[in-house]
Amino acid sequence: MKTIVCRLFCSFALLTVMPACSGAAGTLEGVHLDSLKLPPGFKIDVYATGVTDARSMALSPGGILFVGTREGGDGQVYAVVDSNKDHRADEVVVIAKGLTQPNGVAFHDGALYVAEISRVLRFDNIEATFRNSPQYTVVNDTFPTDEHHGWKFIALGPDGLLYVPVGAPCNICLRDDDPRYASIMRMKPDGSGPEVFASGIRNTVGFSWHPTTQELWFTDNGRDMLGDDLPPDELNRAPKAGLHFGYPYWHGLSIPDPDFGEGHSAAEYTLPARELGPHVAALGMRFYTGGMFPAEYQNQILIAEHGSWNRSKPIGYRVMLVKLNGNEAVSYEPFAEGWLQGSQAWGRPVDVQVMPDGALLISDDRANAIYRVTYSAP
Numbered sequence: 173m174k175t176i177v178c179r180l181f182c183s184f185a186l187l188t189v190m191p192a193c194s195g196a197a198g199t200l201e202g203v204h205l206d207s208l209k210l211p212p213g214f215k216i217d218v219y220a221t222g223v224t225d226a227r228s229m230a231l232s233p234g235g236i237l238f239v240g241t242r243e244g245g246d247g248q249v250y251a252v253v254d255s256n257k258d259h260r261a262d263e264v265v266v267i268a269k270g271l272t273q274p275n276g277v278a279f280h281d282g283a284l285y286v287a288e289i290s291r292v293l294r295f296d297n298i299e300a301t302f303r304n305s306p307q308y309t310v311v312n313d314t315f316p317t318d319e320h321h322g323w324k325f326i327a328l329g330p331d332g333l334l335y336v337p338v339g340a341p342c343n344i345c346l347r348d349d350d351p352r353y354a355s356i357m358r359m360k361p362d363g364s365g366p367e368v369f370a371s372g373i374r375n376t377v378g379f380s381w382h383p384t385t386q387e388l389w390f391t392d393n394g395r396d397m398l399g400d401d402l403p404p405d406e407l408n409r410a411p412k413a414g415l416h417f418g419y420p421y422w423h424g425l426s427i428p429d430p431d432f433g434e435g436h437s438a439a440e441y442t443l444p445a446r447e448l449g450p451h452v453a454a455l456g457m458r459f460y461t462g463g464m465f466p467a468e469y470q471n472q473i474l475i476a477e478h479g480s481w482n483r484s485k486p487i488g489y490r491v492m493l494v495k496l497n498g499n500e501a502v503s504y505e506p507f508a509e510g511w512l513q514g515s516q517a518w519g520r521p522v523d524v525q526v527m528p529d530g531a532l533l534i535s536d537d538r539a540n541a542i543y544r545v546t547y548s549a550p
């Protein structure tokens with residue numbers, strides 16, 4: 173593997189195509205910050221550009237942002253580095269390439285974990301080695317190889333286990349020949365002991381654990397081809413192992429699947445904590461745990477919506493805020509929007525990441541950018 177270092181900002185060689193140093197961030201090619209709307213007091217800026225196919229994010233203790241990709245590049249994983257600590261990236265380093273849809277990234281015990289479709293890799297001591305063609309160890313290569321919903325979000329749970337979802341290899345199908353399909357699995361970080369943690373999940377590409385209850389919350393993408401407004405995407409809560417979340421039999425709170433739902437009822441399944449918009453493609457989600465945003469945001473959920481394709485009028489392409497009252501998800505409202513203009517979207521949010529200073533990063537795999545949202549009282 174060859175390490176490629178791309179110096180993004182303040183590089184004279186790139187000034188002509190990336191005039192980031194001018195401070196006129198709204199004019200960056202393909203990025204239209206001026207069209208983005210957030211609540212009063214919030215500001216959005218560019219953290220990094222040129223991050224081709226920026227997908228899931230994971231932050232190291234030293235502040236290096238690792239970013240996975242799906243299919244828009246060369247199977248690469250990035251380290252995005254803010255060397256001078258001015259809250260804007262100075263370098264985007266390709267630490268690996270040629271991987272198979274390495275969407276998932278997680279940091280644990282000095283190592284970066286990367287999930288391809290069927291393998292989980294570990295790059296040891298990555299903060300010290302990321303510039304020097306780091307080698308990896310394959311910790312598990314036994315996941316299904318299906319490309320359909322095969323790309324993964326991964327994260328370390330409070331139980332010290334690595335959570336690895338396996339999507340349904342289809343739009344809608346029953347694959348009870350292999351209980352790993354349409355599940356969230358978990359295993360020891362060394363790759364041993366994989367087990368199904370939760371089932372009946374079509375395709376989750378974002379999850380996180382509540383900061384105080386330590387319970388897993390996750391997004392799930394609803395099936396396609398049931399019309400513009402059915403079914404909803406979902407925000408789910410899994411307080412324990414062994415729950416079934418409905419797929420392919422049951423969608424949202426109350427929708428039996430036309431092909432698989434007959435003879436089933438809502439009572440058989442763990443229903444979503446909140447129905448999200450139809451076809452919005454709810455992906456990355458995090459609890460806001462920083463100290464910068466107003467107190468009302470504390471421990472609330474921010475969800476990146478990648479945006480619809482299976483709908484006559486597009487929706488999504490935004491970051492939503494879900495407020496909780498205990499375990500009840502009591503509201504669902506736009507937090508950052510404007511990537512969708514009319515029927516055209518210039519950007520597609522994929523993941524969100526709370527930074528140590530309380531700012532929120534948002535990745536975008538269409539504008540190939542990472543944004544930084546800050547707050548100061550108006």
Ligand SMILES: [Ca+2]
Pocket residue numbers: 253254255256257258259260261262
């Ligand atoms: Ca910087």
Ligand SMILES: [Ca+2]
Pocket residue numbers: 372392406417418419422423424442443444
């Ligand atoms: Ca469900």
